[in-house]
Amino acid sequence: MAVLQTKGVHPSLAVIIVGDDPASRIYVNNKKKACEYIGIRSEEYALPGNTTQEELLTLIETLNESNIDGILCQLPLPSHLDEKAVINAIRPDKDVDAFHPVNVGKIMIGDYDFLPCTPAGVMELIKESGISIVGKECVVIGRSNIVGKPMSMLLLHAHGTVTICHSKTRDLAETVRQADIVVAAVGVPELITGDMIKEGAVVIDVGMNRLPNGKLVGDVAFDAAIEKASAITPVPGGVGPMTIAMLMKNTVKASLLHQELK
């Protein structure tokens, strides 16, 4: 960061949080801490739970016109707010979550400025571990717009043969058993059991599920899966920190983009 700063690049991030969801508060605090750690200026906009759609959109409009580089609105929003309208309101060149339809479309064609943070973090983990994706059977479990779908697209761009499983998949266990690379992004504690993992498979667990006893677990039964996997990510401490690292990367990239536009 020091090198960038000597070149006049001072990345900045606005983080909007609406209401008092405890999980969202933890995520926002972690993101702010990461900004502080690497030298990104962060501004928090903590709005009350009864904020109106108009008030939220007005704030985003103000931030769009300001000199802030990145804008992040922590999801989920309280149910009276329209998430789609909020995502669409953030200027694509400041959309460091890469949720705006323009950025989603760019990812589809493989010509993008920003990648969504969680799938990008997974790709980085695979790459940094020296694991090749080319020609591998990749099974992604989950088809959400923020994880499953972009994850599948990135694995496809990296020349994997990709299968997407979801809540209506007929035989999840048998499909996962074919996988050289498994990415679980479901939100169901330990849905992926050890017997579903092929010997030597790479297992990436995106899931973050809080059990009634307060313990945080993934979508994969870790203790059983580690017996079969050649590489596996833990929960917590696996994909989560990578997601935040990728948010930092996107914010720096936004700042560089804005620098070029000046």
Ligand code: NAD
């Ligand atoms: P989501 O609820 O939007 O999507 C879940 C997906 O799982 C859906 O597409 C659904 O079809 C599929 N699904 C549900 N039940 C299934 C079943 N029985 N079999 C197969 N598929 C099933 O969730 P999301 O936002 O994509 O998040 C998924 C998980 O990842 C959650 O636990 C979330 O907390 C976690 N997450 C972690 C990070 C991180 O940084 N580590 C980031 C985002 C999300």
